[in-house]
Amino acid sequence: MNTALEILQKYWKHDAFREPQEAIIASVLESKDTFALMPTGGGKSICFQVPGMMMEGICLVISPLIALMKDQVRNLQNKGIKAIALTGGIRQDEIIDLLDNCQYGNYKFLYLSPERLQNDWILERIKNLPVNLIAIDEAHCVSQWGHDFRPAYLKIVKLKECFPKVPFLALTASATTLVKEDIITQLQLKNPQIFTKSFYRENIAYMVFETEDKLHLLEQILHKNPQPSIAYVTNRKSCLATAKQLESLGFTATFYHGGLSAKDKEKNMQLWMEEKVQVMVATNAFGMGIDKANVKTIVHLHLPQNLENYYQEAGRAGRNGDKAFAVLLNNPSDVIHAEAQFLGILPEKAFLNLVFSKLCNYFQIAYGEGIDEQFSFNLNHFCTKYNFPIVKTYNSLQFLDRQGIITLSQEFSEKITLQFIIPSKEVIRYMSLNPNDEEVLLTILRTYPGIYEMPTAFNISLIAKKSNHDETEVNLLLEKLKEKNIIEMKAKNNDATITFNEVREDERTINRVSKYLEAQNKLKTEQLRSVLHYCQDQKTCKSKVLMAYFGESQKEDCGICSYCIGKNKKKLHPESVSEKILEILKLQDFNSRDIQKLTKLPKDDVIFALQKLLEEESICIKSNNLYSLK
Structure with a gap:
């Protein structure tokens, strides 16, 4: 039998394992239940794929991420390794054929979602497979204290009864001590070997900036770092709007969110993966299992729900080991929005x-x-x-x-997807000719601003309520618009x-x-309070704050985060800043952003000097927000 290293070199073309991959594989090969906490980009899949290749039988992989399952199956097949994924949308007769292949076709890997285990007949078929290892990816989903709990994960423990001698390997990229203990309890891991890799990423500069104009600062960041980037937002509307704004500023950008069709998701993802566009604007639906090594910058335009999500998303930068940036932009109103959301x-x-x-x-x-x-x-x-x-x-x-x-x-899921397929001026013309339909149409256009660009998830009840019409009236109007080829509408049974x-x-x-x-x-x-603490703490290295949240003690400051750079930067004398501002205002009136550009001084120093000059009445601010000499 080939050794683990020989398998790694033969199929994955790597010369050596990363810490602690080899020790995890050894634990699995000794048939021990194993828990592995390895931060994003740590190479979790190797930990079950290599031993799966070394043992007789088939490795069962439970994963919640369809894109990741498809990607890993494709990669294994490209290496000549037989693998199958039971993803959604497969008919029952096809599933039966696939499971027959697993039983009699010498397959090495079977990927499936935890929801599949809720089908008793699928569980019965799996019982008859020669399973050698059960790998549970994204294992934090089993914990109610985790940031991404999925009830179906609680069904995985049934496999313990079916395969009492088969080792469980639970893998996650982010888990606090409480979540780790809960995973071990919920999966009934017996005396598990526990492996944890440090969350510290020495090549990522964690930056937090408070700004009223996020788009302007994002523009500066992307100009300075023209490599592949991801801009995270928290909703679909912002996704489309931000991508459009970036394109209007001359950047190449696309977008990704849960409401897109599978075809559009794949198309937009490939544009970014192949670097035909620089920026992917996305909700947290994007990123899991996406392995792109040269991402230079991750920018969060809104506050994340918790630091587990933030760390995972930020960790998609700099996987090639080069210096990378994880930037969080915030302003005081973000706190109110985050609490509401x-x-x-x-x-x-x-x-x-x-x-x-x-x-x-x-x-x-x-x-x-x-x-x-x-x-x-x-x-x-x-x-x-x-x-x-x-x-x-x-x-x-x-x-x-x-x-x-x-x-x-x-x-x-929403019941209908809808898209206008005629230009907006033609829709306006239709409303002028059909005034009875105007109120509902205007409500649709205000509620779904991206409805001209792509098929949009559509809520009839919401539109009826907003426009003070019955659902029947809205339905009749939609049918009429469809017949006149004004809209394209697809109904789904939800x-x-x-x-x-x-x-x-x-x-x-x-x-x-x-x-x-x-x-x-x-x-x-508490999770949201931890996010606010990360943003608002101005006395601690940002990397230290993150490490402390995950239970790690970091002795030295990282030296590259926004706190460390600010701490090490020489403080300018306020009078010298004021002198520069007064010189510039002799030429003409400027706003604060232009003053900052022209002086090339830090924003905080410029704002402080402007306030001081206003107090001294050396300058004034006009109604058009321009600063002027008195």
Whole structure:
């Protein structure tokens, strides 16, 4: 049998393992349950792919990321290694054929999502496979204290009963001590070997800048570093708008978010991967499993939800070992927006109780009844009927699912995608000729500004409510627009299935699980507070703040973050800055940004000097925001 190093050299063309890959592989080969915490870019896949090749049978890989599964299967197949992925959209007869191939075709790797394990017949088929190793990627998804909990991950432990002698290898790129312990408990790892790699990335300069004009600062950053970059935003609307703004400034840019079709995601990703565009503007739907070594700059234009997400996204820079930058831009109003976006959608006990009782009423379940009853469910219709906010309601239902009170059969998606296929001036002309349709059309255009450029996820209930029309009227208008070839519309069945797992007891049910809800909400609040601390702490090296969050002690300052550079920079004498500003204002009036450009001085020094000159009444500020000599 070939050694681990020989397998690595033969198939992956690497001369040696990275720390601690070899020790993890040795643990797996000794059939020990193993936990590996390896930061982004640490080479986690090697840890199960190499031993999977060395042992008889097939390695089962559980992953939540379809793009990553496809990418890894493609790479293995290109190396001549037989691998299969059971991704979404595959018909049952195809799945049966694929599992037959795994059983009789000498395949080495079977990738599947944890949701697949919820199908009993698939689990029964997997039981008959010669499984040699079970690798759980993104293992933090099993923990309710993790930043990306997925209820389906709790089903993975069933595989322990099916394969009691097969080792589990749990892999994650970001986990606090609490999450690590929870992963070990939830997956029932027996006396696991634990391996952790330092979170410290010596080549990444963590930068935090407070600015009122984020686009201007982003422009400066991208001009200074013209290599591949990612700009992260928190919503789809900002995604499209920022990409357009960058293009108007002369940059090449594309965008990526969860609402794009698979075809558009692939196309836009390839444009960036092949460096036909410099900047990928994306939500956090982009990046998992994307391995591009020469990313120079990651810029976050909005505050992230937690430092786990931030560290993973920032860690996509500088994987080639060259110096890279992880920049977070913020301003005081960001705190209000972040609290509304991340904390305002958390259901409190009273709201959860209301949602559960209304859910039971919605399906006409009497008190003390309902166990094992199953119903088709439309989230939009439910929220419209009871005037509930959609995201907060969805989070409530997810919580009820996690606690086993109900089972949600699938993720929710918008029912319709819609795109205008005639120019905007023609739409305006149509409205002038059809004034009865104008109110609904204007509501659509205001709600979905990108609806001319691409198929856009569309919520009929929302448009009906905003335009003060019935859903039936909106539906009729859409059908008319479709017939006239004004829009292209595709309808999808988005009804989920809800199964009630216990009898209806209203408050008694919610009281039993409320302590878990309070703990979850407290965790989310603490996570956001940690993000704010990272941004606002002006007395500590940014790398040190990050390392401390993940339980590491970093003795020396990194020397390259925004704090370290600011600390080491020579402080300019305020009078010399003031003199330079007065010289410039003798030429003509300027705004603060132009003054900063012309003086080539740090922004904070310029602002401080301008305030001092205003107080001394040496200068004044005009109504057009230009500074002028008095």
